[in-house]
Amino acid sequence: xxxxxxxxxxxxxxxxxxxxxxxxxxxxxxxxxxxxxxxxxxxxxxxxxxxxxxxxxxxxxxxxxxxxxxxxxxxxxxxxxxxxxxxxxxxxxxxxxxx
Amino acid sequence: xxxxxxxxxxxxxxxxxxxxxxxxxxxxxxxxxxxxxxxxxxxxxxxxxxxxxxxxxxxxxxxxxxxxxxxxxxxxxxxxxxxxxxxxxxxxxxxxxxxxxxxxxxxxxxxxxxxxxxxxxxxxxxxxxxxxxxxxxxxxxxxxxxxxxxxxxxxxxxxxxxxxxxxxxxxxxxxxxxxxxxxxxxxxxxxxxxxxxxxxxxxxxxxxxxxxxxxxxxxxxxxxxxxxxxxxxxxxxxxxxxxxxxxxxxxxxxxxxxxxxxxxxxxxxxxxxxxxxxxxxxxxxxxxxxxxxxxxxxxxxxxxxxxxxxxxxx
Numbered sequence: 001x002x003x004x005x006x007x008x009x010x011x012x013x014x015x016x017x018x019x020x021x022x023x024x025x026x027x028x029x030x031x032x033x034x035x036x037x038x039x040x041x042x043x044x045x046x047x048x049x050x051x052x053x054x055x056x057x058x059x060x061x062x063x064x065x066x067x068x069x070x071x072x073x074x075x076x077x078x079x080x081x082x083x084x085x086x087x088x089x090x091x092x093x094x095x096x097x098x099x
Numbered sequence: 100x101x102x103x104x105x106x107x108x109x110x111x112x113x114x115x116x117x118x119x120x121x122x123x124x125x126x127x128x129x130x131x132x133x134x135x136x137x138x139x140x141x142x143x144x145x146x147x148x149x150x151x152x153x154x155x156x157x158x159x160x161x162x163x164x165x166x167x168x169x170x171x172x173x174x175x176x177x178x179x180x181x182x183x184x185x186x187x188x189x190x191x192x193x194x195x196x197x198x199x200x201x202x203x204x205x206x207x208x209x210x211x212x213x214x215x216x217x218x219x220x221x222x223x224x225x226x227x228x229x230x231x232x233x234x235x236x237x238x239x240x241x242x243x244x245x246x247x248x249x250x251x252x253x254x255x256x257x258x259x260x261x262x263x264x265x266x267x268x269x270x271x272x273x274x275x276x277x278x279x280x281x282x283x284x285x286x287x288x289x290x291x292x293x294x295x296x297x298x299x300x301x302x303x304x305x306x307x308x309x310x311x312x313x314x315x316x317x318x319x320x321x322x323x324x325x326x327x328x329x330x331x332x333x334x335x336x337x338x339x340x341x342x343x344x345x346x347x348x349x350x351x352x353x354x355x356x357x358x359x360x361x362x363x364x365x366x367x368x369x370x371x372x373x374x375x376x377x378x379x380x381x382x383x384x385x386x387x388x389x390x391x392x393x394x395x396x397x398x399x400x401x402x403x404x405x406x407x408x409x410x411x412x413x
Contacts, residue, residue, distance in 0.1 A: 083288065
């Protein structure tokens with residue numbers, strides 16, 4: 001067993017822990033902003049750890065760069081979408097509708 | 100893949116499908132449908148069908164999901180409360196019966212194919228003549244090119260059908276803007292769209308090129324292109340694609356047109372859709388690039404929807 005053999009499952013479990021925390025936040029928090037906060041922050045960290053684990057597992061620099069690009073795209077998409085949704089939730093709350 | 104993973108995935112697929120069917124909230128049903136499509140893509144991936152997985156996630160879950168959400172939004176803007184009338188029991192029972200019968204039929208058809216009935220072998224033997232390595236592209240653009248040619252016309256027909264729903268006084272005008280990035284600039288969405296659109300272009304070009312030898316191809320590339328265009332339009336970085344834009348219209352017919360011309364030119368060499376030996380890959384790549392542009396334009400215009408009259412809000 002090399003260090004990578006221990007690191008790979010450890011990173012996966014840490015990633016899954018953050019995902020679980022994000023999902024818990026999504027279910028338990030009261031309003032849209034808090035839930036978005038849980039989703040974008042915790043889940044992106046979780047995805048980061050899972051991506052690290054995947055990069056380590058495949059063990060090639062080219063694949064690691066591709067996985068890093070995927071993670072970056074997911075970060076940007078989540079951030080931009082969360083911002084749109086938060087804006088929407090704010091105007092909807094001000095207007096008193098759910099549209 | 101382990102048995103536990105497969106079982107959990109199957110349970111999740113059936114569960115999300117049931118949730119999408121049984122919930123009364125239209126938005127929740129759409130969200131479950133999108134999750135269902137993504138899980139189905141994972142299932143295809145688990146079976147090593149990467150091309151199908153990409154198409155399922157991009158088109159089955161992505162584009163279809165967005166189309167459903169936009170449809171819901173437009174219906175709500177028209178004052179529809181999106182509550183379906185109670186269906187009579189016999190109709191439900193009939194639907195269950197028909198669906199069960201169809202599932203059993205499809206299931207028995209799939210299971211009747213012997214695992215050793217290997218079409219992969221003959222196709223792999225023919226691929227070197229085409230000069231490409233992705234068997235799916237080989238089947239779609241050479242061995243069953245006729246199907247793909249017709250599919251591209253079906254897609255174009257769907258767009259024409261959407262356009263024809265526009266009222267007379269709305270033509271030719273821009274489609275309804277979605278007002279998603281209203282209230283205060285939406286500068287984050289705009290910056291994201293500006294960043295994503297060129298990346299989507301590069302990604303689409305790569306997907307077509309890679310599609311000859313690796314998973315990828317015109318449909319996946321077209322979806323990426325349409326996604327980039329629509330996200331940029333939502334953020335306000337580019338204008339919404341308009342049905343009366345003559346460049347876009349030319350792009351719409353470019354793919355099917357190039358496909359048809361190459362197909363007809365094949366008649367001169369012997370039969371319809373015959374690629375001259377040695378030039379097969381060049382022909383296939385030319386068709387795929389023009390198809391990717393056309394599919395991207397078609398999907399983007401489908402998402403933008405029909406034109407609206409100037410006095411109408413949505």
